[in-house]
Amino acid sequence: MTEQERQRDLGALVEADRLAPALYSDPSIFEEEKQRIFRSSWVWVAHESELPGADTFKTSWVGTEPVIVTRDKGGQFHVLLNRCRHRGATVCEKKKGKAPVFVCPYHAWTYETDGQLRKVPFSDGYPEPFDKADYSLQRLRVEIHNGMIFATFKDDIEPLAEWLGPARKWLDLFLKQDAGYGIKVLGEHKFRFPANWKIQLEVTTDSYHFPIVHKTFLNALDEETENLMDVLGHGGWIEDLGHGHSVMVMIPELIDLDENLDIPIPERFAELAKELATEGHDDRSVRRIVRAVGGTGFNLNLFPNLACSLALFRVLRPVTVDETEIQHIALGMHEGPEAANRMRIRLHERFQGPMGFGTPDDAECWERVQRGVKGGADMWIMINRGTDAPADGPEPGHNAGDVSAETGMRAAYAMWKRMMTA
Structure with a gap:
């Protein structure tokens, strides 16, 4: 097979709204991804x-x-x-x-x-x-x-600023979780699961699964927090940011953590706010720190290996065609209030920690997908949700869908196809 024929075959595996199962299971594709994706990206x-x-x-x-x-x-x-x-x-x-x-x-x-x-x-x-x-x-x-x-590894790649493009704005907004102290890595843990790396890549901007897969987590919340975590009910959106990057906005009022600081402090943070005030922080600082502890109202996916979600970086590493390693990096405030960083860690542990609600449920679903695609080799994997449902949130002309759309997945696979057939 010539190189041109191989590229044509790879391109045929990804259509605008669907994928061939071979993307998850073909070892030869994985070998090419190592060179064409990971050696050729930032x-x-x-x-x-x-x-x-x-x-x-x-x-x-x-x-x-x-x-x-x-x-x-x-x-x-x-x-x-x-x-x-x-x-x-x-x-x-x-x-x-x-x-x-x-x-x-x-x-x-x-x-x-x-x-x-x-x-x-x-x-x-x-x-x-x-x-x-x-x-x-x-x-x-x-x-x-x-x-x-x-x-x-690619010497002639475009500058990082161009690679990130519109994602730069969202990355800077995410890093406002430092409340002005500067971001600090508080800790990390790793785990592996028996599935292809692209399955995990999809989940960061997939709100459709959240109320289903994470129902146990939602049932364990107080009413105020459960309403906040109603990711489908706040009028959010998912936006294609180019180069495979995407953002999923679940809570539009928490995009910029420095805005609307005068709204009431959530009840679950009342004790923290009181402790911060006792330590001598003024009212604006207390509100800014509390807002940072709660985290941003969006998830950012940076192709090919980084997710910015809740209070953490989630880093994926391909190991083999059917094994992936995930590193969860908990974030806090450099020399920030001890009570605030302590609560950040507790929130991280509750959902994303090794004994948390979120990670085991997600990983089971990823593993089931990998097992499932061993059957029905001629059946497409669908990523067509929301192709006809434009969002009201972003600026006119942006490639976006409502918060349950699969816009982020389509963005990532469009970049995959571009790089694998270049």
Whole structure:
């Protein structure tokens, strides 16, 4: 099969409102996605707060490839392929920490935090000329937006600002959950589930499932919170932001957390507000902090690997065609009030934590989809909800649907098709 024929076959798997099951189950497609999607996109790898000083690092992934995110002695950020240039061993296995150099455990090739090769034991055994500058760790291209660190293997990709496009505005709005203190990663946990990565990609802007899959969670809420979490009842919308990104607005009055601060503080936050006032915060600060604790009224999906939802970043990592790893990163306020960050963690734990209401129910559905598509190979997967239901929320001319529409999925798969057939 020629390359042109292969691209035509891949393109035939995605139509405007439906998908072929092979997208979830074909190992050859997964292998091509690693190159055409994850090596050719801006992929989120870290937040600046995870690397608080010189010589700090965090291990991460770009698709299936291990990387190290570093902050060098001068404060510059780098993303390095976690692979020794000698025999290919990983040079760092810790999740995060501080180190002036990385030493390969196999033959002690030693690298600076910017990737430069510093030392090679018994280097006189190599043919001359042996220039250490030729054997630095592979560096990825790095760009940062509002503390969010993105990396790519693709040297000629458009600048990050262009890649994000209209999603930049929504990302900045989401990061207002810092209440002016700055975002800080409070903690994280990971889990894997036996299903394709794209199934998880779909859920961030899928409100249609929420009152069904998460009925137990909703039944456990007080009346005030249950009304707030009525994601289908607040007149929201889902919008295609280009480049596969999308936003789902569930509570329009909570788009900008700095607006409408004079509305009553919800009863569930009354004790927190009282504690903050006792600590000396003025009324506006109390309201701003409380609003930040509750989180934004929208979910943002950044293609291909990051979801901004509730009080967390959800990062997906493809492992195999039928296995995906999810990292939930709980967010708080850098040097913010302890009581506020404590409540942020409790809210995160209740829904997205490892023993929370949300994650187990979602994961079971993803696993069932993966099992289900093993049958009916000639049957389409439908993503046609809301194709004829424009929303009132966004500006005229935007590609949007009502809050239960599958607009976000269609946006992601349009980008998938574009990249896989380019």
